[in-house]
Amino acid sequence: MTLSMLYGEPRVITVGAQVLGEALDRQAVPRREVDWRPPLPGASAALARVLADPRRESANATAVGRMLSARPMLTGVRPAREVLGLGAGEFFHAGPPITWERASGPMRGALTGAMLFEGLAATPEEAEERLASGAGITLDSCHHHRTVGPMAGVVSPSMWMLEVADAEHGGTAYCSLNEGLGxxxxxxAYGPEVIERLRWMGEVLGPVLAAALERCGPLDLRTLIAQALQMGDELHNRNRAATSLLVREIAPAIVEAAPDRAAEVLRFINGNDHFFLNAGMAAAKVSADAARGVPGSSLVVAMARNGTDFGIQVSGLGDRWFTGPAGVPDGLYLGGYGPDDANPDIGDSTITETAGLGGFAMAAAPAIVRFVGGEVSDAVAATTSMYEITLAEHPAYQIPGLGFRGTPAGIDVALVARTGLLPVVNTGIAGRIAGTGQVGAGLVSPPSGAFTAALDALCDA
Incomplete structure (x- = not known):
């Protein structure tokens, strides 16, 4: 063996650091590269215990099976006070629970706007003073109430909510109506045009959509999402095909239900390529919720950000949040904005990645790179890398460019820790100063500490 090594052709395997491999390449030495990364820092001891848990394999199969078999149906559009029991001064928000004192600029701006919209304050200054005092004000996470909200995700009593029911497992989830961009x-943002639009949505858009759905019956969102993926959407930052498919399904019923208002409603939806996002988020939420509460499961059932913290919840760990600092997305900026104008990541829309969409489906949407930055090859690489940290491939959500392979679905805390790979998230970027609005879009990574903390908790579960 020693003589073979001295006089034979070397067979080289490189692992980890690229320096050796690059040196061999310059010398034209054939080599085989092994894609290996160390586990997340500090995760080794807990990882060994979690991987050895005899419940894990069966529990994860049960949990991910429930997520993938969910059949989300858009069943109605109803006021938040009716379906969520919100009263005056009660607000839900995106991400883990947070107080006014720790809230970021866009979260404070959205809460200020909600106060104005609900008539609880006459000026932004009065709204901020009441929110800071906490008198008569209650804040809670949307996720605690079967609800998700994009970006700041603020829900107030007068807002109308999309209602999505799981026809397979019986759960229900809610999301507000999409306002558009900017x-x-x-x-x-909370200027007069924002409040005026919200009032129109409450007085016209919500009731018209509700009446239309009563006529055309429940809409199969699973099928719409599957079709949209094959038409170039990834269902987080690109929803153009999904919105078009939704309009095709519901437009006749809108015209029949409200002929005097149909034109303005359809014009609003047509001018908003992100209109389907909120329905897709509720579909992902009800699917992920079906996987909750399986003892021993290390499946992630929620990822969410409040503009300050990034948090995850795990099937086998109940409603506990495991958090770390929200990062600032890396991407493209609008107009004269730049990284200094960006707020840390915010929103419940990472529920799409949790269910195998968004950043996990970027290979289905090559045009997304024009919105978040990078090359088409980066979108494909992002999706293919996520198969390493997920438990399954979605049977309905398939990617044509990958030979109709199902999207990677079912993030496993243990696989994240073992591979050192963090979930890929594509996202909009909010301005850090309240009232600014959107300043760009890009990619962001969750904090690794959220996953290692969940792994530690699984050891004792």
Whole structure:
């Protein structure tokens, strides 16, 4: 063996650091590269215990099976006070629970706008004073109430909510209606045009959509999402095909239900390529919720950000949040904005990645790179890398460019820790100063500490 090594052709395997491999390449030495990364820092001891848990394999199969078999149906559009029991001064928000004192600029801006919209304050200054005092004000996470909200995700009693039911497992989830892009409440804007739009949505858009759905019956969102993926959407930052498919399904019923208002409603939806996002988020939420509460499961059932913290929840760990600092996305900026104008990541829309969409489906949407930056090859690489940290491939959500392979679905805390790979998230970027609105879009990584903390907790579960 020693003589073979001295006089034979060397067979080289490189692992980890690229320096050796690059040196061999310059010398034209054939080599085989092994894609290996060390586990997340500090995760080794807990990882060994979690991987050895005899419940894990069966529990994860049960949990991810529930997520993938969910059949989300858009069943109605109803006021938040009716379906969520919100009263005056009660607000839900995106991400883990947070107080006014720790809230970021866009979160404060959205809460200020919600106060104005609900008539609880006459000026932004009065709204901020009441929110800071906490008198008569209650804040809670949307996720605690079967709800998700994009960006700041603020939900107030007068807002109308999309209602999505799981026809397979019986759960229900809610999400607000999408306002469009630019200066909107979810990005922390609260100017007169924002409040006026919200009032129109409450007085016209919500009731018209509700009446239309009563006529055309429940809409199969799973099928719409599957079709949209094959038409170039990834269902987080690109929803153009999904919105078009939704309009095709519901437009006749809108015309029949409200002929006097149909034109303005359809014009609003047509001018908003992100209109389907909120329905897709509720579909992902009800699917992920079906996987909750399986003892021993290390499946992630929620990822969410409030503009300050990034948090995850795990199937086998109940409603506990495991958090770390929210990062600032790396991407493309609008107009004269730049990284200094960006707020840390915010929103519940990472529920799409949790269910195998968004950043996990970027290979289906090559055009997304024009919105978040990078090359088409980066989008494909992002999706293919996520198969390493997920438990399954979605049977309905398939990617044509990968030979109709199912999207990677079911993030496993243990696989994240073992590979050192963090979930890929593509996202909009909110301005850090309240009232600014959207300043760009890009990619962001969750904090690794959220996953290692969840791993530690699994050891004792």
């Amino acid at each position: 200066k909107v409440l979810r990005y922390g």
